[in-house]
Amino acid sequence: MPRYYVNRTAQQNGDHEVHKEGCYWLTLVVSKKDLGIHSSCESAVREAKKSYIQSNGCVHCSKECHTT
Numbered sequence: 001m002p003r004y005y006v007n008r009t010a011q012q013n014g015d016h017e018v019h020k021e022g023c024y025w026l027t028l029v030v031s032k033k034d035l036g037i038h039s040s041c042e043s044a045v046r047e048a049k050k051s052y053i054q055s056n057g058c059v060h061c062s063k064e065c066h067t068t
């Protein structure tokens with residue numbers, strides 16, 4: 001199962017993006033929080049929301065958890 005991370009820096013719209021390990025966009029994140037191992041992005045986003053209520057799945061690596 002993959003490890004997930006949340007970007008500590010919010011996007012312009014206030015979203016904190018949740019990324020799966022290996023995502024290209026994760027390499028551009030300056031500061032990230034380790035969310036641990038998750039079977040799906042749903043539980044990863046749930047974990048991220050404990051720190052950042054406005055967390056959202058990355059459109060590239062966690063498309064099924066991305067909401068607009």
Ligand SMILES: [Zn+2]
Pocket residue numbers: 018019020023024025026058059060061062
């Ligand atoms: Zn991503």
